[in-house]
Amino acid sequence: MTKSLPLMFQGTHSDSGKSTLVTAFCRIFVQDGYQTAPFKSQNMALNSYITYDGKEIGRAQGVQAEAANVQATTDMNPILIKPNRDNESHVIVHGKFYANMQASKYRSDFFYEGLALIEKSLNALSGSYERIVIEGAGSPAEINLNDRELVNMRVAKLANAPVILVGDIEKGGVFASLVGTLQLLSEEERSRVIGVIINKFRGDVELLKPGLTWFEEYTNKPVLGVIPYLDHLNIEAEDSVVLQQYKSDHDGEKEIDIAVIQYPRISNFTDIDPFFAEPDCDVRFVRQLKQLKNPDVIILPGSKNTIEDLLFLKQSGLYEQISSLYKSGEVTVVGICGGYQMLGENIQDPYQIESEYGQIQGLQLIPMQTVMNKEKVTTWSEGETTGENLSVKGYEIHMGESTFSTEERPFITLKDGRNEGFISGNNGLLGTYFHGIFHNDALRERFLNEVRKRKHLPPITGRVNFNEMREQAFDRLADHVRSHVDVQWITEQMEQFQKGETSYEHTHRNTGIE
Structure with missing residues (x-):
């Protein structure tokens, strides 16, 4: 040195x-x-950051x-540990999946390496x-x-x-x-x-x-x-240990109520950070059915174990209530990454990557099936939204591959011509693999103004420049x-x-x- x-x-x-x-x-x-x-050197975190060459490191180091x-670069965080089950974690070495290990095995077998x-x-x-x-x-x-x-x-x-x-x-x-x-x-x-x-x-x-x-x-x-x-x-938090600090200043006083589902293995919850900077948004995390109430927006964020977190939704009663609220037409539902997978018809896990369950039924709001693969997608992506043709950027970190059982309604057209995500005809249902999607200022403005329109509120233009704010x-x-x-x-x-x-x-x- x-x-x-x-x-x-x-x-x-x-x-x-x-x-x-x-x-x-x-x-x-x-x-x-x-x-x-x-x-x-070694970060245990559920929030990831994708480097310019498509590698995964701790969000804090990014x-x-x-x-x-x-x-x-991955030299800034060469070892990333991502808990995915009790007493078991994914070990990421220089941005790529290395092994699924228990803590005792990690200490005994990995130390010198x-x-x-x-x-x-x-x-x-x-x-x-x-x-x-x-x-x-x-x-x-x-x-x-x-x-x-x-x-x-x-x-x-x-x-x-x-x-x-x-x-x-x-x-x-x-x-x-x-x-x-x-x-x-x-x-x-x-x-x-x-x-x-x-x-x-x-x-x-x-x-x-x-x-x-x-x-x-x-x-x-x-x-x-x-x-x-x-x-x-307005600087992103390291991990779910600080979720209790994520709260709006005026609980229930602002015009748009956003409920974020806090399942046990929530990850990349920093996707919702821009909403905390918006003058008309209250953001709250929901862990129990009684906390959900009647929000204007429900966000299902990323998950380190989509299947087990989907089981949590079913056991807590949130599964039925989210579906019921969406069908009422009075709430916009957004799924990001693992949350997007949950909105589909089913999730199949043939290699038991996440659970011993071979298949689990999703919320069935999107005509889509997801199969968990052994290979993880980690990449920066960009494209244009369907309809308005707004330029958007984001990053993807996911194990599953999703396919549609009926005609696609893509949310984004990627630069290479492929379709990504799903958006309903009335814009009340949105799913995407893009982390950081709401960090795109123009898209966030359009999204919130759609919610305001449904509530018979006038639109707000010229919203915050989130990157400049950072x-x-x-x-x-x-x-x-x-x-x-x-x-x-x-x-x-x-x-x-x-x-x-x-x-x-x-x-x-x-x-x-x-």
Whole structure:
């Protein structure tokens, strides 16, 4: 590792804010003129991102690459683990399916191969970028797993990276979790930690200062910043652990009520992110029949196990109610990827990829059958919508192949002339394999205005430019973190760390806690 300067963020637990801080520092280093890449050696996530060459990585690393203004590659996330059944996951290596493995087998059989893959990817990034911002996973103090972990301190050692430990004060007990984590690290591991950041702070920082002073004296580690909670960021979330944070500001007060079905194995739920930015949309996640009520739009999002999630719909009573609401003519139903497959007549799984069930009946709203194949489709796609000829782009990640039993009503005509998806004659039923379909501003405007027309509401034109909003969000996040964290001191420590020189003297400069 000679060219790049690495920096690693580890957390006291999952959802401490590591992904967001890596995103922030990717944009901060780019603003400061450095070629920057994100890196996460092993990501367990249900949200995927498709690289320019059709490979699958964790969504967080794709978003972090966007923040760094670089194309995402599989070197930024060489190993992706996607849970698909209890105690079993798809292992994706450099963007392609490698094996279906249980956790014990993964630890026993894959460790050394994974370690070699990680080191090779780190070397590749080091030769191309000036800064590498590395994200850990979970906690580095998982002492029951540390003998074969592939994502925290072992990666820090491979990269020779200084580590910043992140604590989430919102959940309570932040000093206990920070101190406890440090104490459970070995002396060598603890020496890599150059300081801590306290994240998601709300309230009066004056009340926190005695704790900060105590912490620094007790641990001999500096507090590099206290970052206030930042609302309305409009940057995609990492995984379903944060679904509880997905909520509208005005529950029930806006003109369009959108219900998103939250089945147990929901994936790529970021497809609905643009609706949160729309002024007339309330978005809510539905897990139980009693929560569904009478929405204007029902969205069935992607699923990591379509068959088992379809069984969930049947067992919960949502299956019958979704069908009944659609047939009433008062609701628009949208299925994306796995949700699209559920809208068909049946799903066949001859190789038992997802379940021991050979076939399951779908909602029977679309005259379509789906067969689960062993090969996964992962590709960027683009085309034009039927009728309005709106240009749309998206990405596909799916195992199944769908065919129609009657005449097709395609939603999109792809650039190569093939048809994709389904749309009903009254636009009340829409199915597509395109993830990111509603990130297309013109299509989203047309879709929402169709809903408004059915409700006898005037159309809204000139809706938000979602991609522009995301760029602004990256800058807003970077500016926010920069104003509460001592970035200059961190950069100096990165340089000194590579020389074997470290100094933890710190006076809270530029952290907002002087």
